[in-house]
Amino acid sequence: MKIVLNGENTEVSEGASIQALVDQLELTGRRIAVEVNEEIVPRSEHAAHQLSPGDQVEVVHAIGGG
């Protein structure tokens, strides 16, 4: 199924969890935060939260800034 990941159309397996997506992106254990359709999904829910087709997913991290 298709989702929009950080603004790009991305193919993930049907019903994939956020954790599965994070693993696929090789970001397991990294300091990131995930938002689905403009709502935060807490880390504790990554394994249980299943993605749906067309979901707008943002994966963010901390960078330098002023």
Place this chain on the structure above:
Amino acid sequence: MTHKTPQDTPLTIDGTTYRSRLLVGTGKYASWEQAKDAIEASGAEMVTMAVRRTNLGQNPDEPSLLDIVSPEKYTLLPNTAGCYSAKDAVRTCKLARELLDGHNLVKLEVLGDEKTLYPDVTETLKAAEQLIDDGFRVMVYTNDDPLIALKLERMGCIAVMPLGAPIGSGLGIQNRYNIRTIVENASVPILVDAGVGTASDASLAMELGCDGVLMNTAIAEAKDPVRMAGAMRKAIEAGREAYTAGRMPKRAYASASSPLDGTFF
């Protein structure tokens, strides 16, 4: 024993006491190593950071900001830089809170114009209200309008951070009378955020009675950022000491330093 004014009380923000009154940003450095050394030299204990999309598909072993400035060592202050609406700012703060395991201290900035990066005050007020309602501890970047500064304090912002001049301009404090008035009115910490170009600008902010200064570009874009960071540390300390010492009054004319009694000519 010589007469001394009482010892200065340290800067306290959201219940935490800081020895340093200098807050620094972590952007614009040539390398992580340079950023780390400059932050170290500045003596800052609170550092700002930004929240952005993770670069997907890049080297996953590349160090991230949080490896360089660890939340265990520094108080991290996530910003909402780049946000032009209250909505985006609130979203960014929520992502930052999730990223930092529930840490709810944020630097709110809502910009209005790309050329000046001047704060959009109406959106800032709106975002501040929503964030405070949601339990965030808001340090707010704003313009140097004393009425707005007071309004933000009364809403519940825990620190108000007026600009000295536009972000990254290095122009120094353009309206010292407004900064002075903001300080006089305030019962929360006032920090000059943005506009500092060199050490004397930082000292001036402190001499005006500000509780601290937040800067990024003045250090990161110096030819030698690490040395400038050290200069800023001293400037902040010197300015604060001058403020607490109480400066001499200004006079229109001279006042001789050597006594006139006993002259033999």
